[in-house]
Every structure is written in structure tokens, then in C-alpha cells.
Amino acid sequence: MKHSVSVTVNGVRRKHEVEARLLLVHYLRETLGLTGTNVGCDTSQCGSCTVLLDGKAVKSCTMLAVQADGSEITTIEGLAADGKLHPLQSAFWEKHGLQCGFCTPGMILTACHLLAKNPKPSDAEIRHGLEGNFCRCTGYQNIVAAVKEAATRM
Amino acid sequence: MATRIFGSGIKRREDPRLITGQAKYTDDFVLPGMAHLAVVRSPYAHAKIKGIRTKKAAAMEGVLGVFTGKDMKEAGFGPIPCAWVVPGSDTKTPPYRPLAIDVVRFAGNAVAVVVAVDRYGARDAAEAVEVDYEPLPAVSNAEEATRKGQPQLHAEAPNNICFKWNVKGGDVEAAFRSADVVVKERILNQRLIPNAIEPRAALAQYSAATNEVTLWVTSQNPHIVRFLLSLDTGIPEQKIRVIAPEVGGGFGSKIPHYPEDAMAIFASKMCGCPVKWTETRSENYRGTIHGRDHIQDVEMAATKDGKILALRAKVWANLGAYLSTASTGIPTILHGLMLSGAYDIKNIHEDVYGVFTNTTPTDAYRGAGRPEATFMVERLVDLVAKKLKMDPADIRKKNFIPPFTEGHTVATGITYDSGNYAGTLDKAVTILDYPGLRRQQAERRRKGECVGIGFSTYAEICGLGPSQVAGAVGFGGGLWESAIVRFHPSGKVNVMVGISPHGQGEETTFAQIVASELGVSVEDVEVVHGDTERTPMGWGSYGSRSTPVGSGALMGAIAKIREKAKIVTAHLLEAATEDIDYEDGKFFVKGSPSKFKTIQDVALMANVAWNLPKGLEPGLEASAFFDPPNFVYPFGAHIAVVRVDPETGEIRLERYVAVDDCGRVINPMIVEGQIHGGIVQGIGQALFEGAAYDENAQLLTGSMMDYAIPRARSFPRFELGMTETPTSANPLGVKGIGETGTIASTPAVYNAVMDALAPLGVEQVHMPLTPERVWRAIQQARR
Numbered sequence: 001m002k003h004s005v006s007v008t009v010n011g012v013r014r015k016h017e018v019e020a021r022l023l024l025v026h027y028l029r030e031t032l033g034l035t036g037t038n039v040g041c042d043t044s045q046c047g048s049c050t051v052l053l054d055g056k057a058v059k060s061c062t063m064l065a066v067q068a069d070g071s072e073i074t075t076i077e078g079l080a081a082d083g084k085l086h087p088l089q090s091a092f093w094e095k096h097g098l099q100c101g102f103c104t105p106g107m108i109l110t111a112c113h114l115l116a117k118n119p120k121p122s123d124a125e126i127r128h129g130l131e132g133n134f135c136r137c138t139g140y141q142n143i144v145a146a147v148k149e150a151a152t153r154m
Numbered sequence: 155m156a157t158r159i160f161g162s163g164i165k166r167r168e169d170p171r172l173i174t175g176q177a178k179y180t181d182d183f184v185l186p187g188m189a190h191l192a193v194v195r196s197p198y199a200h201a202k203i204k205g206i207r208t209k210k211a212a213a214m215e216g217v218l219g220v221f222t223g224k225d226m227k228e229a230g231f232g233p234i235p236c237a238w239v240v241p242g243s244d245t246k247t248p249p250y251r252p253l254a255i256d257v258v259r260f261a262g263n264a265v266a267v268v269v270a271v272d273r274y275g276a277r278d279a280a281e282a283v284e285v286d287y288e289p290l291p292a293v294s295n296a297e298e299a300t301r302k303g304q305p306q307l308h309a310e311a312p313n314n315i316c317f318k319w320n321v322k323g324g325d326v327e328a329a330f331r332s333a334d335v336v337v338k339e340r341i342l343n344q345r346l347i348p349n350a351i352e353p354r355a356a357l358a359q360y361s362a363a364t365n366e367v368t369l370w371v372t373s374q375n376p377h378i379v380r381f382l383l384s385l386d387t388g389i390p391e392q393k394i395r396v397i398a399p400e401v402g403g404g405f406g407s408k409i410p411h412y413p414e415d416a417m418a419i420f421a422s423k424m425c426g427c428p429v430k431w432t433e434t435r436s437e438n439y440r441g442t443i444h445g446r447d448h449i450q451d452v453e454m455a456a457t458k459d460g461k462i463l464a465l466r467a468k469v470w471a472n473l474g475a476y477l478s479t480a481s482t483g484i485p486t487i488l489h490g491l492m493l494s495g496a497y498d499i500k501n502i503h504e505d506v507y508g509v510f511t512n513t514t515p516t517d518a519y520r521g522a523g524r525p526e527a528t529f530m531v532e533r534l535v536d537l538v539a540k541k542l543k544m545d546p547a548d549i550r551k552k553n554f555i556p557p558f559t560e561g562h563t564v565a566t567g568i569t570y571d572s573g574n575y576a577g578t579l580d581k582a583v584t585i586l587d588y589p590g591l592r593r594q595q596a597e598r599r600r601k602g603e604c605v606g607i608g609f610s611t612y613a614e615i616c617g618l619g620p621s622q623v624a625g626a627v628g629f630g631g632g633l634w635e636s637a638i639v640r641f642h643p644s645g646k647v648n649v650m651v652g653i654s655p656h657g658q659g660e661e662t663t664f665a666q667i668v669a670s671e672l673g674v675s676v677e678d679v680e681v682v683h684g685d686t687e688r689t690p691m692g693w694g695s696y697g698s699r700s701t702p703v704g705s706g707a708l709m710g711a712i713a714k715i716r717e718k719a720k721i722v723t724a725h726l727l728e729a730a731t732e733d734i735d736y737e738d739g740k741f742f743v744k745g746s747p748s749k750f751k752t753i754q755d756v757a758l759m760a761n762v763a764w765n766l767p768k769g770l771e772p773g774l775e776a777s778a779f780f781d782p783p784n785f786v787y788p789f790g791a792h793i794a795v796v797r798v799d800p801e802t803g804e805i806r807l808e809r810y811v812a813v814d815d816c817g818r819v820i821n822p823m824i825v826e827g828q829i830h831g832g833i834v835q836g837i838g839q840a841l842f843e844g845a846a847y848d849e850n851a852q853l854l855t856g857s858m859m860d861y862a863i864p865r866a867r868s869f870p871r872f873e874l875g876m877t878e879t880p881t882s883a884n885p886l887g888v889k890g891i892g893e894t895g896t897i898a899s900t901p902a903v904y905n906a907v908m909d910a911l912a913p914l915g916v917e918q919v920h921m922p923l924t925p926e927r928v929w930r931a932i933q934q935a936r937r
Contacts, residue, residue, distance in 0.1 A: 021274070026273070029182075030184075035181075035182035036177075038352070040402075042434045043435065043859050046435075079174075080174060089174065092169070096163075096166065099657035099659070100352065100400075100656055100657030101173070102350075103402075126866070131867060134349075134858070136350060136835070136863070137351075137831045138831050139830030139831040139834035139835075139869070140830075141869070141871060142830065143866070
């Protein structure tokens with residue numbers, strides 16, 4: 001049996017009939033073709049699949065598409081506005097906050113929510129706030145620097 | 155111009171696509187008519203396959219096919235080749251079938267594949283495949299596996315011994331006889347699970363009409379994968395195209411040619427449509443290679459004033475159930491030859507047993523063999539210092555190989571390129587204010603705090619390496635690199651390289667090299683990699699070789715471009731070629747720099763070819779191959795400061811200083827990023843990570859919930875320093891920096907924790923140093 005899902009993704013209203021078990025991340029990646037959101041694990045640990053759902057960072061592998069019905073979602077593809085990078089995107093670039101880039105979309109969207117809650121976080125608060133996101137390349141130091149830099153520009 | 159671009163930390167060219175979600179990793183590709191593959195894996199670590207019933211699965215909606223090992227064999231698909239057989243080691247190479255036929259040898263060993271029209275349907279059908287197993291006893295510990303009466307994995311390897319290898323230099327027996335002090339330790343260099351954040355994936359598109367196949371795959375070395383696929387798929391090499399698109403980290407785990415690469419091609423051939431397999435993380439824990447896993451009995455002999463005389467070791471290296479692509483080279487060549495580290499140790503003897511066990515195959519994991527050597531030496535040096543009541547910095551200085559620039563041959567027979575080990579240690583000690591820190595430590599100890607300072611002064615081998623050596627040590631390929639530099643009429647440049655970076659930033663550093671050497675802007679250079687059809691043959695990105703070896707090839711091509719540009723300029727300026735000079739992007743007649751042609755002028759003329767010297771080929775393009783004369787040997791000094799809570803066993807890393815030397819630095823921002831990441835991975839081994847198997851060889855740490863990957867909050871801000879000792883092993887004098895952090899940081903942090911625990915009487919705790927283990931050791935020592 002299929003279920004109807006209506007969501008607004010990156011400002012565009014979308015409506016689909018989906019299987020009840022379809023994960024939100026697969027809805028975004030495979031139904032909508034928004035492959036910027038990545039899947040890094042199957043136990044909700046790595047945070048690669050993080051998107052903003054009604055402004056909050058959620059792990060889209062841990063949510064069914066049907067549970068997102070009626071919500072507003074922002075993925076990494078929808079973060080830059082008017083052809084300009086979001087301050088977090090440009091800070092990650094400038095501070096070398098990424099290497100392979102696979103965890104980056106989730107990292108940036110988690111940081112987005114973090115800065116919305118705490119606009120001037122300390123290093124320790126940033127490190128704590130990124131608790132649910134793994135990066136295996138950067139050793140986190142430049143990610144922390146990037147988030148701190150973005151905070152000064154937002 | 156040259157100095158401004160080379161050596162500057164410019165932003166990476168790779169990043170715009172990565173920070174906007176536009177990058178395409180393997181799983182992001184969707185082809186028309188594409189089906190999905192799911193793998194049926196053995197839940198048992200060791201069992202006979204009595205039968206496989208596929209009917210129920212095959213009848214499910216959307217299922218295109220269900221196939222077993224027999225089907226794959228009948229279709230002409232052979233075992234996965236082992237690409238490294240070390241000479242003189244009597245290595246047994248039992249077949250590694252992509253799908254097991256009669257016996258499964260580790261939990262996760264693939265037995266069947268299901269192809270269905272969608273991802274979820276394939277997974278459902280895989281669960282409907284019924285396999286009858288007859289469980290057999292299993293063994294996961296390498297030393298145990300060699301004893302009598304243990305389960306036997308392969309008939310051709312009695313007592314599960316795959317190989318026995320040794321390295322000898324000097325007279326170890328005599329040195330031990332004459333020693334004043336001897337220290338001994340059993341080191342368990344535990345098994346690690348690489349955990350690149352992007353799981354593996356393979357998408358195959360096979361054409362029956364042409365017998366051609368394209369494979370998109372998460373690989374660090376697409377050319378090697380193509381070569382090996384030509385051996386096991388029966389498809390000739392020129393008809394195989396392997397593409398490594400964006401790759402989300404590898405750390406060695408994406409070097410091997412994996413069974414799933416062949417399965418995807420096989421499935422595409424059988425079903426007549428493109429087929430994609432994407433690993434789940436749970437599959438990754440069992441099906442992707444693991445690293446390390448050594449049991450080491452080691453001892454060191456020294457004089458009473460702290461001069462190291464000899465090192466002796468016996469090692470059981472766990473290879474897992476089958477030989478992965480490069481597995482046998484890791485605990486031998488990349489490990490045993492580096493036992494001297496940064497020290498002048500005249501007598502060395504190591505015996506290594508490579509052992510089959512009922513575990514996931516092991517292979518290269520960041521550092522690959524050198525961490526297992528470095529930990530051994532760095533730990534033993536500290537034990538000698540402790541026994542002699544010497545300062546760990548002093549004993550290191552006493553035993554360092556003195557500074558050298560023209561090569562230094564160590565007891566294991568290899569010749570280091572250049573080094574100044576005391577230089578990095580001095581710098582690190584200064585950054586840390588070591589004497590002051592020791593005073594603080596003494597004060598804090600008086601107040602009852604457990605504070606420790608730990609050293610690691612490493613030298614490592616990378617930049618793999620001369621092909622002649624590769625052949626001599628049994629590696630089944632070459633280790634040179636290639637590059638093509640192609641100038642377009644507009645003066646813009648494409649560079650095609652055989653290396654295959656996946657996060658290391660060579661699209662930027664290589665553009666920096668071209669820009670500095672030929673006078674174009676960085677933005678005008680596009681570096682192409684990771685596609686066997688668009689790039690020249692090369693051996694890929696691992697062993698910290700992309701920049702030292704790859705840039706050698708690039709510099710060769712650049713030199714040829716300059717030569718041709720001089721010929722064209724001479725013709726246009728009506729001068730003799732030998733009178734043309736080059737500086738900062740301009741070709742001019744010696745002594746009259748105001749009359750010049752830019753490289754862009756030359757590119758246009760060479761491409762339109764309206765006015766070229768007689769007999770000169772049109773175009774401005776050069777191809778070069780570079781086989782380095784030696785490996786490169788980066789080095790450095792890392793110092794960790796930790797505090798241990800004796801009541802909970804919890805460890806807090808307070809400071810971490812790293813001074814590394816990777817020769818000349820092209821982009822300091824990228825170099826520092828590599829060091830940061832490496833440090834965290836190495837500390838992961840010291841403090842958090844470790845694969846655990848139960849008595850049935852079942853993996854207990856089979857997900858990110860059970861295996862502790864380092865998180866942001868566990869680390870202080872690292873304090874980095876740099877020295878520059880160029881190498882003569884490549885034109886730019888650069889050494890690799892991808893693995894040094896991992897190699898250095900494990901013993902630095904381990905030694906720091908042991909220093910912190912020393913007043914409590916704790917002498918050894920096996921890694922990872924979890925709070926529970928540390929707490930137990932403290933309780934034990936108090937008794």
C-alpha cells in the first residue's frame with residue numbers, strides 16, 4: 001500500500017505516493033534525485049544524512065518519508081541562496097573544513113542548526129554540538145575553525 | 155610567480171562541488187534500466203555449504219535473478235587475485251572466490267547475490283535465499299590458529315600458516331649477549347576497522363554486443379582494479395573501463411579489488427542491464443578489509459648509558475580468511491624493513507608469521523605496516539629509558555641517526571633518503587616548553603593528579619616506490635606514475651594523471667605545480683583523474699605516493715612542454731633555441747627579457763600551427779612517466795600530554811604537539827589537514843578503536859554503535875610545527891604526508907598514558923586504552 005507525502009524541499013512543493021517503509025533519505029536521494037545528502041551508516045551514528053526539517057537538524061536515515069509529511073526540508077543543495085554560498089559553506093571552503101567531502105553536507109547542516117541555537121559558540125560547544133557527526137578525514141580541527149568563522153559572519 | 159603559488163595555502167579547487175552537494179559519488183549514479191544487487195552473506199565464521207535454495211527469492215516481485223558461486227564459476231568468473239606474494243616466504247595463495255562455493259570462512263563471506271529492480275526489493279529477496287550450513291569450529295586469534303588441533307581454513311596451508319618471512323641485519327645474538335639491559339614486551343597491535351565514511355559501491359554496465367564493461371567503483375586505484383578484473387572476469391583489459399568518481403575516503407580500504415566488483419559485472423552480464431551494489435555499513439564492518447592485528451613478542455637490548463644495541467621480534471600477523479589484494483606485503487615489506495625507525499640500531503631480527511583465521515581479510519589501513527613497526531620501536535625505547543631512569547627525549551637524541559642528506563642505510567637493508575630527526579624533536583620540545591611542562595607535571599603529581607607526557611619520534615617509508623624494488627619484493631605491479639599536460643589553443647590546460655586522489659586535494663596541489671612552473675593561473679588548470687579511459691596508466695593513491703611520485707611525472711611532462719615552448723619561441727623570435735630562457739611564464743632571448751612569448755602565445759601558435767619550425771609536430775602536449783629512484787622517508791616528533799582520572803580510568807588529552815617534515819611543502823593548508831586527520835586516526839587506535847571477536851569468531855564490534863570512531867569532543871587543538879628537509883627522490887623534493895599522523899600519534903598517546911600511570915605502578919594496558927581497561931589496570935596495580 002502506498003501513502004501520500006507532501007513536503008516542501010528547498011522551497012519547492014513536492015508530492016509523491018511512497019511505500020510506508022521508505023526512508024526519508026532514500027526519498028530525497030532516489031525519488032527526488034537530491035544526492036547531496038549521503039548515507040554513511042545504518043545505525044544513525046554518522047550524521048552524513050543530516051538535513052534540516054522545519055529548521056531542525058535531523059538524520060534523514062532515521063525517519064520515514066511519511067513522517068516528514070507536511071514539513072519543510074532543506075538539503076545541502078538548497079543552502080546557497082541567490083547564487084551565493086551560505087556562510088557555513090564558504091567558511092568550510094576557506095578553513096579547509098573538508099577533505100573527501102562525504103560527511104560535509106551533514107556537518108554543514110548540523111552546524112546550521114547549532115548556530116541557530118547558539119550564535120556565538122565556543123570551541124568546546126562546537127565540538128559538543130558536532131557529537132552526532134563523524135568525519136574520518138579532517139580530525140575535526142578545521143571543521144571547528146570553519147563553524148567558528150561562519151558564526152562571525154552570520 | 156613561482157614562489158607565490160608554490161608553497162601557498164590556496165583554497166582547494168575540489169571544494170565548490172563538495173560543499174554544494176553537486177559532487178557525484180558512486181552511489182549517486184543512476185543509469186536507465188538500472189537494477190540493484192544485494193549480497194547474501196554467511197552468518198557463520200566457518201561452515202560447509204550444504205545447499206542453497208533460491209527459488210522462493212527468484213519468484214519474488216521485481217527479482218531479475220538469484221545467483222550462487224557455482225553460477226559465477228560457470229560463467230567464467232575466477233577467484234580474486236592476490237597481488238603481492240613476498241619472495242622467500244613460501245606464501246600459500248588459496249583461491250578467494252567472490253562467492254564461496256563449498257565452504258565459508260568468515261562471517262560475512264558472500265554466498266549468493268540477488269538482483270532486483272529496486273534497492274529494497276533486492277534486500278527483501280536476499281533474506282528469502284535459504285542456505286543450509288553445517289557449522290565448523292572457528293578461530294580468530296592468529297597465534298592460536300597456528301597451534302595443533304585448531305580449525306584448518308585451507309588445505310594448502312597447514313596450521314593456517316600462509317607464510318613465514320624474516321628480516322635480519324647485524325648480529326642480534328651477540329648484541330643481546332653483550333647488553334647491560336634488556337626489555338621485553340608482548341604488544342597487541344589490535345585489529346582496526348577503517349570506516350571510510352562513504353561505504354563501498356560498484357555500478358557495472360556490461361554490453362553483450364561488444365563484451366565491454368564500465369565499472370563505477372569506490373576505488374583508490376582504478377587502473378589496478380581494471381588490470382585485476384581482466385584476470386578474474388575473463389573480459390580483456392582494453393574492454394574494461396573503471397571509473398572512480400568522487401570517492402569518500404579510503405585510508406587503504408579502497409585499494410583492494412573486491413569480490414563485489416566482480417559480482418556487479420557478473421550480474422550485469424547475466425541480467426542484461428546496469429547493476430548497482432551499495433554496501434550498507436553493517437556489510438562494511440564484515441566485508442571491507444580490516445587493518446593491523448599483530449601479536450608481537452618484542453625485546454630490545456641496550457647499554458647502561460642508553461645506547462640501543464639490538465631489536466628482536468616475533469610477530470603473528472592476522473591475514474583473515476583469504477588474501478586481499480596487497481595483504482601479504484603489509485606485515486612484511488612495509489613493516490619489517492622499518493624496524494629501525496629514526497634510530498641507529500645495528501642489529502635487527504624479526505620473524506613474521508602470516509596466519510589465516512576465520513575473520514574478515516586484512517590489508518592496508520592508513521600507515522599499513524609502519525604503525526605496527528613504529529609502535530613497537532617507540533614503546534621499547536620508552537621501556538629502556540624507564541629502566542635506566544633516563545628522560546625519553548634524551549634517550550631518543552642519543553640514538554637518532556645523525557642528520558643526513560645523501561642517504562643512510564639501516565640494518566634492515568633499506569636506504570633512507572634524508573633526515574634530521576633531532577631537528578624535529580628540538581622544535582617540538584620548544585613548542586611544548588618541555589622542561590616547564592615536566593616541572594608542572596611534578597607539581598600536579600604532588601597534588602595527586604595523574605599527568606603524563608609521551609613521545610613518538612618516527613621515520614616512515616612512503617612514496618611507493620621504485621618499480622624495480624616493487625618487483626624484487628613480490629608486488630604484482632609497478633609503482634611508477636604518469637601525467638599528460640595538454641595545452642588548449644586558448645592557453646588553458648588539462649592535466650591527466652594516473653593517481654586517484656579521494657580527499658587529499660591533488661587537483662589543487664597539481665594545479666599549483668603547473669601554475670608555478672609554466673606561468674598560467676591556477677584557475678586555468680583542470681586536473682583529471684580516476685577514469686581509466688580519460689587518464690594514462692598509473693598505480694593509484696595509497697602509501698602516501700600521489701604527490702611524491704605523481705608530481706615526478708607531472709614535472710617530467712612540464713619539462714617537455716618547456717622544451718617545446720622554447721623551440722617555438724626561438725622560431726617566432728628568430729633566435730637559436732639554446733638562447734631561449736624561461737622565467738615567470740615568459741620565454742625570451744637571453745639578455746633581452748623585453749622580447750618574449752608567453753606560454754599562452756606558444757600554446758596558440760602550437761595548436762593552430764600556422765608558423766612552426768620545419769618538422770616540428772603541432773600541438774602543445776606532453777606525456778611523462780616517472781619511476782622514482784627511491785622511496786621517501788618523512789619523519790617527525792609528536793608529543794602528547796594526557797591526564798588520567800584514576801577513579802574512572804578516563805583519559806583527557808590536554809595538549810598535542812606535532813612537528814613533521816615532509817620535505818618541500820606545496821600547500822601548507824592541505825599538509826596540515828592531512829596531519830590533523832592522521833593524528834586523530836592514530837589516537838583512535840590508542841584510545842578508542844578495536845575490533846573484537848567472540849569465541850565463535852563472530853564480530854562483536856559490527857556497527858558504529860559498537861566500534862568507537864573518534865568524535866570531535868575528544869581532542870584539543872593540535873599544535874603543529876614543520877621543518878623542511880628535501881629529498882632527492884623526486885624533482886620537487888617532496889615527501890608524502892598522508893600517513894605520518896597515524897603512524898606517529900598512537901605511540902605518543904600510549905606512552906603519555908603509561909607515563910601518567912607509572913607512579914601508580916601500572917606497567918602495561920593493551921590498546922585501546924578504554925576507561926574500563928585503565929581502571930582495571932589501576933585496581934590490579936593497587937592490590
